[in-house]
Amino acid sequence: MYSEGMSTSERLIESTRELLWERGYVGTSPKAILERAGAGQGSMYHHFKGKPDLALAAIRRTAEEMRAVAAGVLDGPGTPYERIEAYLRRERDVLRGCPIGRLTMDPDVIDSAELRAPVDETLDWIRERIAGIVEEGKEQGQFAPSLDGEEIAAAVVATVQGGYVLARASGSAAAFDAGVRGLLSLLAPRPA
Amino acid sequence: MYSEGMSTSERLIESTRELLWERGYVGTSPKAILERAGAGQGSMYHHFKGKPDLALAAIRRTAEEMRAVAAGVLDGPGTPYERIEAYLRRERDVLRGCPIGRLTMDPDVIDSAELRAPVDETLDWIRERIAGIVEEGKEQGQFAPSLDGEEIAAAVVATVQGGYVLARASGSAAAFDAGVRGLLSLLAPRPA
Numbered sequence: 376m377y378s379e380g381m382s383t384s385e386r387l388i389e390s391t392r393e394l395l396w397e398r399g400y401v402g403t404s405p406k407a408i409l410e411r412a413g414a415g416q417g418s419m420y421h422h423f424k425g426k427p428d429l430a431l432a433a434i435r436r437t438a439e440e441m442r443a444v445a446a447g448v449l450d451g452p453g454t455p456y457e458r459i460e461a462y463l464r465r466e467r468d469v470l471r472g473c474p475i476g477r478l479t480m481d482p483d484v485i486d487s488a489e490l491r492a493p494v495d496e497t498l499d500w501i502r503e504r505i506a507g508i509v510e511e512g513k514e515q516g517q518f519a520p521s522l523d524g525e526e527i528a529a530a531v532v533a534t535v536q537g538g539y540v541l542a543r544a545s546g547s548a549a550a551f552d553a554g555v556r557g558l559l560s561l562l563a564p565r566p567a
Numbered sequence: 568m569y570s571e572g573m574s575t576s577e578r579l580i581e582s583t584r585e586l587l588w589e590r591g592y593v594g595t596s597p598k599a600i601l602e603r604a605g606a607g608q609g610s611m612y613h614h615f616k617g618k619p620d621l622a623l624a625a626i627r628r629t630a631e632e633m634r635a636v637a638a639g640v641l642d643g644p645g646t647p648y649e650r651i652e653a654y655l656r657r658e659r660d661v662l663r664g665c666p667i668g669r670l671t672m673d674p675d676v677i678d679s680a681e682l683r684a685p686v687d688e689t690l691d692w693i694r695e696r697i698a699g700i701v702e703e704g705k706e707q708g709q710f711a712p713s714l715d716g717e718e719i720a721a722a723v724v725a726t727v728q729g730g731y732v733l734a735r736a737s738g739s740a741a742a743f744d745a746g747v748r749g750l751l752s753l754l755a756p757r758p759a
Contacts, residue, residue: 398674402593477672479735480664482590495736502733502742522752529742530749533729540728541694541721543671544687550694550721557722560714561753 384422386412391433396474400430400481400490431490437474438493445501455512456564459505459531463555469548472539502528517564527562534558576614578604583625588666592622592673592682623682629666630689637693647704648756651697651723655747661740664731694720709756719754726750 381389390411394403405419405426412418423429448461475497484490505528512518518527534554541550573581582603586595597611597618604610615621640653667689676682698716705712710719726746733742 398593399591399672401590402674472672473732476729476732476736479732480591480669480672482594485735485738491736491738495738498733498736523749526745526749526752528749529730529733529746530726530753533727533733533743533746533750534722534725535729536732537668537725537727537729538721540665540668540671541690541725543677544668544683544690546677546683546687551725553718554721554725557715557718557720558725558750558753560718561722561750 383412383414383418387414387419387422387429388433388436390414391429392437392474395430395433395437395478396471399477400484403430427487427490431493434475434478434484434490434493438497441473441475442497442500445504449501449504449508454517454564455508455515456517456562458508459562460559462505463531463535463559467551469539469542469551470546472543473536476536476539498532502532504528505531512564518562531558575604575606575610579606579611579614579621580625580628583621584629584666587622587625587629587670588663591669592676595622619679619682623685626667626670626676626682626685630685633665633667634689634692637696641693641696641700646756647700647707647709648754650700651754652751654697655723655727655751659743661731661734661743662738664735665728668728668731690724694724696720697723704756710754723750 387408390408391403394407394411398407403426408414408426408429409416409419419425419429423432444465445462448465449458451458451461453461475494478484478490478494484494502525506524509518509522509524509527513520513522513524534557538551538554541554542548544550579600582600583595586599586603590599595618600606600618600621601608601611611617611621615624636657637654640657641650643650643653645653667686670676670682670686676686694717697720701710701714701716701719704710705714705716726749730743730746733746734740736742
């Protein structure tokens with residue numbers, strides 16, 4: 376599955392990232408990771424302390440990537456509204472769901488302070504970033520002064536995360552897109 | 568765990584409902600169901616065709632309950648805005664997540680047309696009900712005529728489902744409440 380040049384520990388991390396996204400932590404066995412990585416028994420314990428340690432490396436890498444992608448649109452050009460719109464509308468593999476958000480439904484991730492930390496920090500970072508942009512928009516008169524940046528940011532991130540739920544339930548990205556359009560129609564700057 | 572008067576098949580269904588909520592379908596073994604139900608080996612196959620059949624009975628019952636609770640607030644008294652507000656603000660065990668929405672992150676549920684159907688139908692029913700209320704609100708002049716009922720409904724349901732994700736990530740219901748307040752501040756009827 377992976378290029379010849381990739382080290383065993385890299386293959387283990389990448390396989391774990393994929394399996395966590397597809398099946399969650401509870402649904403991912405060490406055996407399935409080794410099979411997908413094409414790695415022999417014992418190699419997980421050679422490179423990592425075990426499944427939680429490997430999962431932590433995988434989750435941290437996925438979290439870093441997600442943050443970088445979000446920063447790419449949120450720190451891009453445009454008005455505050457346009458940057459929030461770009462975040463909501465950026466192309467996503469909607470039916471796969473969010474590789475970070477889906478972990479919150481995993482009891483073993485939520486029960487582990489260590490595994491939950493990168494999930495929490497990533498979603499929190501995105502919320503804080505959006506809250507700042509809403510405040511910018513208020514200063515510029517684009518958003519009503521009565522809006523609360525942190526509350527709007529929570530609604531924006533929740534619409535994305537809940538949009539995945541609606542899309543996966545219906546087997547179609549249309550429900551995700553509808554939710555995004557609905558939120559944007561409410562957030563649209565009002566004429567002065 | 569259950570009252571003496573409850574039949575074995577009832578205990579199996581109730582145990583499965585709890586385990587699906589806590590651990591998902593992938594994370595719920597027949598053994599765990601039997602243990603929680605206090606039922607003997609073989610009783611699952613006596614009453615049900617197997618884990619998928621029992622899970623279907625459990626999911627259908629949870630879906631019916633969720634629909635009845637949603638109808639209770641959405642069909643209640645008040646203006647269209649107040650009924651949507653009541654739906655968003657109704658008391659929830661936020662940190663447990665949604666027993667229906669969480670199943671969308673379960674690959675074995677999504678891959679089964681039969682298990683996915685009650686999940687899809689329930690979320691769809693709530694969206695349609697809210698879309699109708701938004702249209703009522705437009706007719707009454709409470710909401711802007713430019714709003715699309717189905718899009719607003721998708722944003723409302725997504726905010727709830729995504730709110731669970733934020734709450735579970737942060738280990739606190741505050742993030743759920745913030746998202747709800749954010750959406751309500753955007754949806755608030757405008758003075759004429």
